[in-house]
Amino acid sequence: MNSFIKVTNIMCAFLMVGCGGGGSESSQPVATAQPPSAGTGTTSPEPIKTQDLVASQEFDFSTQTELVIDVSLPELTQRSFLNVCYSEPTSERIDYNNCVLRVALLDGTLRKTVTxxxxxxxxxxxxxxxxxxxxxxxxxWQNQNGSDSAIFEIR
Structure with a gap:
């Protein structure tokens, strides 16, 4: 136990010496940061609050679009199925996990509205x-005009 205390004291002594300042003293004063005085004339701009925002009467906050999917393929005489889905974000491939419409087509025709x-x-x-x-x-199909309604014609 006595050797443990000696080893611990030696280790502490090395740590204190190793972490010391070790530099030369200087007679120059240390600069300290001064807080800005109230009379400097610079003021920060007043933040805009949500209650201060104004929108025109014509502005519509809605992000929804009514899309009419209009299919007219009379050459499809056999049973068929339609999948309308978003494209995958990094490619032009269809994302079957993110569809807006999945339906069987009757005689190659369909007219359906989706939001x-x-x-x-x-x-x-x-x-x-x-x-x-x-x-x-x-x-x-891609909505490029940002209208509230659009049509996806499949011919």
Missing amino acids: LNQANQTLLADIWTVSASSEPLQYQ
């Missing part, structure tokens, strides 16, 4: 026919 939450999204449509070797028909 989109964001107006400037790209939608991709795939039409699958019940055939073992068929590739889907693909269509793209």
Whole structure:
């Protein structure tokens, strides 16, 4: 136990010496930061509050768009299915996990209205026919004018 105390005292002594200032003393005074005086004439701008904001009567805060999906493909005589989905953020591929409409087509026609939450999204449509070797028909729609209603025509 006695050797443990000696080792601990030696370690503490090394730490105190190693962490010391060790520099030369200077006769120059140390500069301290002075708080700005109240009479300097510089004032920070008054922050804008939400209650101070004004919008014109014509401004619509809604981010929703009514989209009419209008399909007219009379050449589709066999049973088919329509998927209308957002595109994947980093590619032009359809994101089947994020669809706005999934429906069976009757005689290749459909007219359906859906509500989109964001107006400037790209939608991709795939039409699958019940055939073992068929590739889907693909269509793209993007709302570029930011209107409250739009139409996605699939012809």
